[in-house]
Amino acid sequence: MLxxxxxxxxxxxxxxxxxxxxxxxxxxxxxxxxxPEHGVxxxxxxxxNTKIELLHPLGEASPIAAFLEKNPAGGIHHxxxxxxxxxxxxxxxxxxxxxxxxxGTPKIGxxxxxxxxxxxxxxxxxxxxxxQA
Amino acid sequence: MLxxxxxxxxxxxxxxxxxxxxxxxxxxxxxxxxxPEHGVxxxxxxxxNTKIELLHPLGEASPIAAFLEKNPAGGIHHxxxxxxxxxxxxxxxxxxxxxxxxxGTPKIGxxxxxxxxxxxxxxxxxxxxxxQA
Numbered sequence: 001m002l003x004x005x006x007x008x009x010x011x012x013x014x015x016x017x018x019x020x021x022x023x024x025x026x027x028x029x030x031x032x033x034x035x036p037e038h039g040v041x042x043x044x045x046x047x048x049n050t051k052i053e054l055l056h057p058l059g060e061a062s063p064i065a066a067f068l069e070k071n072p073a074g075g076i077h078h079x080x081x082x083x084x085x086x087x088x089x090x091x092x093x094x095x096x097x098x099x100x101x102x103x104g105t106p107k108i109g110x111x112x113x114x115x116x117x118x119x120x121x122x123x124x125x126x127x128x129x130x131x132q133a
Numbered sequence: 134m135l136x137x138x139x140x141x142x143x144x145x146x147x148x149x150x151x152x153x154x155x156x157x158x159x160x161x162x163x164x165x166x167x168x169p170e171h172g173v174x175x176x177x178x179x180x181x182n183t184k185i186e187l188l189h190p191l192g193e194a195s196p197i198a199a200f201l202e203k204n205p206a207g208g209i210h211h212x213x214x215x216x217x218x219x220x221x222x223x224x225x226x227x228x229x230x231x232x233x234x235x236x237g238t239p240k241i242g243x244x245x246x247x248x249x250x251x252x253x254x255x256x257x258x259x260x261x262x263x264x265q266a
Contacts (some may be wrong), residue, residue: 002158005138010258012257012259017257021255021257022135025134047137049137050138051137060154065145073254076259095160098134121206123154124147124208
C-alpha cells in the first residue's frame with residue numbers, strides 16, 4: 001500500500017529565511033500560503049521527485065507551535081506517504097500493530113485530500129502522514 | 134544545483150522491527166547491511182520515487198549513537214539531496230551563508246559516492262546531506 005513519498009515537512013522559525021535558502025540552492029519555491037484551517041503557513045519547495053514543505057505556525061492553535069517550542073531552530077516534522085485508499089491504509093497500519101492518531105477518521109489535509117497520521121512511537125520516532133493520492 | 138531527494142534517513146533503536154513495519158506496509162525492504170566504515174547498519178526501504186534508510190548504530194564510534202541517546206524511540210535523522218558536482222555544491226551552499234560540516238572535503242558516503250553535510254542550524258534544524266549523483 002505504501003506509495004510515493006509525497007513530501008517531507010520541516011517546521012521552521014523563519015519562513016522567509018528558509019524559503020530564501022532553498023531558492024538560493026536553485027530549487028523552485030512557492031509563495032507562502034496561509035492555511036488557516038490547518039494552523040500553518042506553508043512554502044512548497046519542488047524537487048525533481050518529491051517536495052519539501054516548509055511549515056510555520058499560523059494562529060494560536062497551530063499544531064506545530066509545540067514542536068517549535070521544543071525545537072526553536074526548527075526541525076524535520078513529518079513524512080507523508082501516498083496511498084491509494086486511506087481507509088484501507090488505516091486498516092493495514094492498524095493490522096501491523098501501529099496506532100492511527102485521533103479518532104481514526106480521515107481529515108482533509110493541506111492538499112485537499114484525505115489524510116491520517118500514525119503514532120510516532122509506532123514509527124521509530126517519525127511522525128508519518130498518509131495521504132490518499 | 135538541488136537535485137532529487139535521494140533518501141530520508143531514520144535512526145531506529147530496533148532495526149528488525151522497523152524493517153518489518155515497512156515490509157508489512159508493502160514496501161520493498163533490503164536485508165540489513167553493515168557499513169563499518171560509517172558506523173551504521175542500514176536497511177533500505179524502496180519507495181516509487183525515493184528511499185528511506187533505516188539506520189542503526191554499528192560499533193563504538195557510531196555517528197548516530199548520540200542521536201539515539203537523545204531520541205531513544207528513534208527519529209528522522211537527515212535528508213539527502215543529489216547534486217551534480219559536490220565541490221560546486223559546497224561552494225553554492227557556503228555562498229548562501231550556510232556552513233559545511235568538517236573540513237569541507239567530501240567523504241565517500243554509504244553509497245560509494247562523494248558526500249558532504251551542512252550545519253543543521255543553517256538548514257532550520259534539519260541535517261542535510263549532499264551526494265554527488
